[in-house]
Amino acid sequence: MDRLTLATIYNHPVAQKFVNRAGLAHAIAVAYHAFRMALERDVNPDLAVKAAFLHDMGHYQWYRNGQWDYEQYRLHDIHPIKGAERAHKLLIRLGEDRRNAKEISLAVLFHTNSFIPDGQVNRTPLQQIISDADEADEEPSGEHHYRKIKLETAWKKIHELDLKVDQALNVQENQNQFNKPQI
Numbered sequence: 218m219d220r221l222t223l224a225t226i227y228n229h230p231v232a233q234k235f236v237n238r239a240g241l242a243h244a245i246a247v248a249y250h251a252f253r254m255a256l257e258r259d260v261n262p263d264l265a266v267k268a269a270f271l272h273d274m275g276h277y278q279w280y281r282n283g284q285w286d287y288e289q290y291r292l293h294d295i296h297p298i299k300g301a302e303r304a305h306k307l308l309i310r311l312g313e314d315r316r317n318a319k320e321i322s323l324a325v326l327f328h329t330n331s332f333i334p335d336g337q338v339n340r341t342p343l344q345q346i347i348s349d350a351d352e353a354d355e356e357p358s359g360e361h362h363y364r365k366i367k368l369e370t371a372w373k374k375i376h377e378l379d380l381k382v383d384q385a386l387n388v389q390e391n392q393n394q395f396n397k398p399q400i
């Protein structure tokens with residue numbers, strides 16, 4: 218089966234609603250960081266960019282009188298849990314391989330430890346990438362969620378990243394062929 222692309226994912230109304238709500242510019246920037254880190258750390262770049270692109274889709278907005286309410290957010294936020302569930306449902310709906318959908322969803326779940334009581338998480342390499350990539354794009358006071366990007370530019374970047382992932386997967390496949398013992 219053909220790879221489910223970021224472009225197909227973002228084309229879905231559920232992704233448009235929730236990725237846009239948490240910040241499209243941030244989602245794209247984190248996906249680019251995750252792609253670079255996946256190549257550096259020998260992790261599947263396809264899973265890394267999808268988990269990174271969807272990592273904040275569980276965000277709810279904690280406003281009170283037009284101001285972000287940090288106390289409410291700290292006490293009640295469960296955006297990694299909601300995000301993991303939404304990402305999984307969306308990916309399955311779009312025909313993603315079930316094993317991949319689970320890996321991606323777990324990477325969304327563990328991208329932050331803000332919701333874990335003792336803050337301790339033992340991450341897989343993929344999960345660690347999403348956490349590091351998110352941190353690499355963070356700005357003080359959550360400003361990264363409000364950074365703007367033109368829709369045209371966003372689509373261009375999404376398509377470019379899809380191409381980069383295809384190329385990286387082809388290279389990996391060729392290397393695997395090459396490394397196979399000859400019988």
Ligand SMILES: [Fe+2]
Nearest residue numbers: 243272273351
């Ligand atoms: Fe984030």
